[in-house]
Amino acid sequence: MTGARAFGKGTAIAVLGATAVYGHVLYPAYIGYRSRGLTPSVPAEPDVWPGLSVVVSAYRESAVIGTKLDELAGTDYPGPMEIIVVADDAETATAARRPGVRVLSSGERLGKARAVNRGVAAASHDVVVLTDANAVLAPHSLRAAARHFTDESVGAVAGEKQVDDPAGAQGFYWTFESWLKQRESATGATIGVVGEMLAFRRKAFRPLPKDTAVDDAWLALDILESGLRVVYEPEAYSIETSAPDYAAEWERRTRIVAGNLDMLWRRRAALVPGALPVTSQLWGHRLVRSSFGPLSHVALVAISVPAARNSWGARLFLLGNAAGAASAGVLMRGGTPPGPSRLVAQVFFLQAVALGGVRRFLARDRPAIWPKPDRQPLPAQPAAPGADIDPASASGAGASVSAVS
Secondary structure, eight states: HHHHHHHHHHHHHHHHHHHHHIIIIIIIHHHHTTTTTTOOOOOOOSSSSOOEEEEEEESSSSTHHHHHHHHHHTTOOOOOOEEEEEESSHHHHHHHOOOTTTEEEOOOOOOOHHHHHHHHHHHHHSEEEEEEOOEETTTHHHHHHGGGGGTTTTEEEEEEEEHHHHHHHHHHHHHHHHHHHHHHHHTTOOOOTTSEEEEEEEEGGOOOTTTTTTTHHHHHHHHHHHTTTTEEEEEEEEEOOOSHHHHHHHHHHHHHHHHHHHHHHHGGGSSSSSSSTTTTIIIIIIIIIIIHHHHHHHHHHHHHHHHHHHHHHHHHHHHHHHHHHHHHHHHHTOOOOTTTHHHHHHHHHHHHHHHHHHHHHHOOOOOOOOOOOOOOOOOOOOOOOTTTOOOHHHHHTTTOOOOOO
């Protein structure tokens, strides 16, 4: 009987341990192995470029929307292009009005999902690009994304998100995410998208539910369920400044985790094995990493506390957790943990974020509209190659924008 109890306890610890590290270790190892030897295809530039409708959903972005529109007007995209700004507040709408930009102003806060719905409904071109007002696009992002649509199986192109984070704490997360999406895309498709740069076929779009807090992930899942692919394009990248502090980062990320769990619960049929080609990604990239994994981590800590009296292994495990928690505490107070502990601090912060997101999901605190301060002006960006193209010359090369309405 004693042996059976020991075996059962050992099995439980093994299962909890595997679940705890699945999202950060086992799933990346799995997707890396599955994609070994596979290289994502790089399509040739088309003879005829598709028309693009670039939609910027903006609320309290009056300080940065002008810079964003200058960036879009100066793009080197060689095909027809229109710019649509969906502005929920009068100040942003006023700042966005200029020749060649269509401004849709509701006069009330619609939330991101409803703003996207309105912008896509107004689009006149076959390909829609979503981008944020505070995200700086790489000069050739639109070209890099648009060339994929020569493949009829591609329904959307996910861009890369880079974070201007000199300390590297927040930037590490996005580096890891980019690697995962690249490996997933090599196997055929990825579920990982970001609203800072997302292009998709307008005909594949289904209006988003107004109460979703994760419009980009919901949109990607719609496209994947329609039988089309979502591919990753690292050259279509955006740069965004890091969160001003970890309190703001905590609020944003826990809200996203709660929104993702809400989406997966509402669309749980997609989690049935074999339901979609990306079902394993939904489990590994989304669900286990943001819920079961961190909960298993907590369970292991709880088991180790009484066991520490008789087990050196439990003591070492608790000591490692204490060191990781201390490093995460330094990070959240605005400090920079030394050396390798910076990576450990980020992992512990993500585990804590996931637990906070689970709590918000269970408390039904997953708002589609959340408090947002006025955006501060963007810091000066160094000129990138090709970024100094004159808007008039870009238009002359084939890029055009819609008339003001």
